[in-house]
Amino acid sequence: MDQIAKLVSGRLKAQSAGPHPGPDLLAAFAENALQNEEREKLLEHVGACSDCRQILYLALPESAEAQRILSLKGNRRPALALRWGALVASLTILAVVLTTRYQSHGPAMQKAISPPAQIAAEKVPAEMDQMRAQPPERMNEVPSKPRALPEAKPMTAKPQANLNFDDSDQVRVSALPLPILDQNKDQKKDLPVRGLPLNGRNVTELNALTVSGAQPASPPQPVGGRDKEKNAIGTTSSSVGMFAKESTVGGNLGGIVSDPSGAVVADAKVTVIGPIGTQTVTSDPEGKFAFGRLAPGFYAIKAEASGFKSTEMKQVAVLDDRTSALRLTLDVGNASETVEVSAAAPAVNAATTNAATALESSTGLAGGQAQAEAKLSRKKATAANSRQREAGLGLGAGVSTLLWTLSPAGAVQHSGDSGKTWQVVSVATGATFRALSAVGANIWVGGRAGAVYRSTDSGQTWVKVVPVAGGKKLDQDIVRLDFSGPLSGTINTANGEVWATSDGGQTWLRK
């Protein structure tokens, strides 16, 4: 590469440039105002003339670069996510098969290579030292006992160590003797019957909940624990949960339909409209509804019932492995009327992995503890959203980075893959834009002759804004837009005017 660079530089230096273009053309080029033929001619010259290149670069304004903003993932391709999901699922199955095969081999083989045990050894070396220090005859006792082959579970992995929670809140890891596995198996069978509290949620209730298309293929079962019930849960989340999480694609959306008095509305038609189409369900006698495995993105949700005005809530975020819980209130009135509800942030359940568990937490409002949790989570909705944003910065869980920029031709473009590919966003026919400002889902673009458009939904819909101040309409070319928040910002025009708004474009002040 270096050699090519040197060779190319040497030959480029030797090129002749021809007569210099005037400042008029250079300025027009820098502002992207030249047409193709003229632009080509000028590029031909500046490619060979170092003086003109220097002038061009010196004259460039120190403008802000394409704004990197965070917004909830709206354009993640479900097909791509599915492909990755399939790959992860395949790897998981392979890992489970390999683990099962290792377990079915003799003790020598188990002692020689056991990858999960090695991982445990790295994490808690002291415990593993203790295991290694065991007298060899005790270790030999294990294979002498009759043992049953573990059940093949395609989507779960068996832990190779117990997690013991003692009173000091310290977790101890110990090797899992084989007979205990059998006991666990019995325990597992009993679990749903006994209604074992699972992180404060009732599993029996959970199983009773019917969700169209939301049942996971293999609900994770607590395995590996015997001392305490919470011990079993901890083990589940440490290994089984991880696999289940990786194999789940999409988020869940559920909630309850009620009338203004708070009474639930049964048989209400609830439709979710999103990036990959629409789905409709009917609320159950308790007013509950649920959509499972929705592709992450923004959805509009509409509830209709006879004798009520239909209610529509837009911009409901559905995140990967999360459940969004909503309460849709129907006002009494004519069904043809629609009440549009601003998209209050839905309560998002941070507990992941099991669609049934997640849905229970959001829609099982009848259960006392779950109800209290749902209320609490609704109160903390804003905090949850900010957490999602933070998580998106580091972990990429449910949040993606959207880049916005303007194309040379003045079209609005956005990129969801850190600028690798750009998609043109249709704003207005024939409009050419020269300035852009993006804060969250609020995008403002401005162009020639005072053309200002605003989108509050990450570019899905656009509204033309006509700034008027003191009876004068903004009709100048817009050169800069600065919005620090969804409501307040300024517009700079080519003739030096500054128009400011602090109410999202309702009123303007000209400076």
Added chain:
Amino acid sequence: MSATSQRGVEPTVETALETAMTDLYAKSRAAEFGLGSAQFVAILEDVAAKHAHATDLYSRLHVEDLVLARACAAGNEHAWEVFLLRFREKLYDVARQITREHSAGRELADSVYADLFGTRTREGDRISKLTSYSGRGSLDGWLRTVLAQEYVNTYRKQRRLVSLDEEEEEGAQFAAPSNDSPVPADSRLEKAVDEALRSVSAEDRFVLASYFLDGRTLAQIAKALSVHESTISRKVEKLTKVIRKQILKSLARQGMSRRQAEEALAADVRDLAVDIRASLAQDSLQPPFSEERAKAGEGGS
């Protein structure tokens, strides 16, 4: 089409043109600076004559800026008030940004301001540099370019007058004797590189020159071409591969084996007979911008 209907069309076109001109005149705020519609049309015709090859010229012109510049050039006081209000501070800011030094920036801005006002006269009339502005880009951008041009000119003039002390500091006094006849490298390689460069587009050559020759950053190049930085990054990577491939192909066409071609590519670039001196001489043959400016003032850009 009958003669009657043809006659019917012509007035319609004329009316449409008149309407368009009226709209442009209103948009330009020419009346504010005492310019009548006839003068406005004359200004547009002057611009059209200079940029005859540009299509859809009038609709793309920054007519308001154009009228302001021409009114200033004609000595309209109100126009100068507006101009100073809009651009005086900006002129100094941009000059400081270009020179990266306060006093030098002020000097540069003053020098350009004098040119804009017009210090030279022709047949008793002041010649203002603003006359050469044709409204293709914004007046703001044009002023930036003029400042940058003036800076590059000044810098080039100053480089010609280097003091002996500076020369000594730079080591010029004790420079190694230059080899007037560099060892000619394989001319086939130079030809291959030239061919490879010709095979890529003008924009690609601009990117290569900016990146490899001038050492510009990806962000700067992206800003100049109004694209995203990552686009330039990908382009540079792709171009390097394409050019390498082209060079190897070209060398193969000239009878080199694959191995010889690879070896030629790995040759020390200093052996290449790139006559930088001749290249610089060619550059200096170009009239400096200040001389061009004089020509521009006389009616050409």
